[in-house]
Amino acid sequence: MLDEGIYEEKGWIDTFKNIFGKLLLLGIVLVLIFLLAKTFYFNKPKQSPAQVAISYLQAEQSSQRNLAEEFLLPALEKVEILGEKYKDISRLSWIQKEKEGVEPIFETKEIKIKGKDAQVKILEKTNKKDGWIFFDYYLPKQINFEANLIKIGSWKKGYQWRITKINSPDLILERKFGERVEIRENVFVKPIQFEKLDFPATRKIYSLEIEYENSSNEAIFIYPFSDWRIIETSGEIFSPPPVTSAVFLREPIFYGGELKPAEIKKGYVMFEAEKEISAKEIIFKNMEKKVIFGVE
Structure with missing residues (x-):
């Protein structure tokens, strides 16, 4: 009888250890899945570099500067637009854009991403009867833009692409x-x-x-x-x-x-x-x- 009691007690302990081990392994797997999902999915920028650059151009050209600045590097003193420091040209006021025509079409021509840096080339077809002002320039009916972006943020809060430089070889x-x-x-x-x-x-x-x-x-x-x-x-x-x-x-x-x-x-x-x-x-x-x- 004594041997049977010891056997039953050992059997219960082994069962508990087995269940606990499986639960621990499951917990570790779930943690790893969460970390991987956080790193490679949830922390992934919501917009691609091209989407950020296009969103900026759309907002700035639509006289929505507050919205446009959300796509720029928060340290605005480090941002350059068309060869000028953004802080020096952001004082330029908007001129009402020409009303005739349809909304512009943006076409992504090239994207290069290396680590936290990205370069994007975009073709814009303004589709307007007359050009409108973009930082003291009349935009032609078709224009190429080049944007440099950097990925900012943290693992905890997530990451976003932000613009550091906008240039145009046509201007x-x-x-x-x-x-x-x-x-x-x-x-x-x-x-x-x-x-x-x-x-x-x-x-x-x-x-x-x-x-x-x-x-x-x-x-x-x-x-x-x-x-x-x-x-x-x-x-x-x-x-x-x-x-x-x-x-x-x-x-x-x-x-x-x-x-x-x-x-x-x-x-x-x-x-x-x-x-x-x-x-x-x-x-x-x-x-x-x-x-x-x-x-x-």
């Missing part, structure tokens, strides 16, 4: 000084010479010789004094002063105005500075293009 061009560049359909500009004038004055005087060419069939209006900038090696920006006696030092004076079909105009834009300028870049900027001419 921002880089060229060598002296190259002829098309700034709108059949309209070209070219910087010819930048030099310091030997002029006895307390301020330093510089001249930029430029050329505009209208190969279109319509007359256009040009405004050289608002189109050109000098970027010094230190990063300082120089613009032609609105009023200066130096404007008469070089002829022909280039005030701008009408440029007739098939007409080419050359002239000078003057700059003043309190110190010697060592030009790093010559910038042309209008509502259609920004051209960065590198100075060797």
Whole structure:
């Protein structure tokens, strides 16, 4: 009888150990499943890099800046839009977009993801009768955008893709000084010479010789004094002063105005500075293009 009691007690203990072991194993498996699901599914960004970039462009172009900024890196001082610091250009107010036409179509051309970084290329067809303003540029009917994004967040709270940079090879061009560049359909500009004038004055005087060419069939209006900038090696920006006696030092004076079909105009834009300028870049900027001419 004693042996049977011991056997029954051992049998109950073995059964308990067996059940407990299975429950423990099941618990471990469930924890592993949860961790894997949390890591690879629940923590996965809700929007892809392309969806984030498109959502930003849609919101910004629809005058919903508060919504648009949700897709940017929270540290806005690190965000760059069209070659400018976002903090410097976000003050630009919206202009009511042109009402005719349908909503734009966005097409993802390329996505590259490496770790926490992503690059996206997007083609936008604006589908508007006339272009509308996007940070001081008129958007053409078809435009390419390039977006850089970074994945931010934590394992506990989840991750999101956020934009650090938006650029467009259709709006921002880089060229060598002296190259002829098309700034709108059949309209070209070219910087010819930048030099310091030997002029006895307390301020330093510089001249930029430029050329505009209208190969279109319509007359256009040009405004050289608002189109050109000098970027010094230190990063300082120089613009032609609105009023200066130096404007008469070089002829022909280039005030701008009408440029007739098939007409080419050359002239000078003057700059003043309190110190010697060592030009790093010559910038042309209008509502259609920004051209960065590198100075060797």
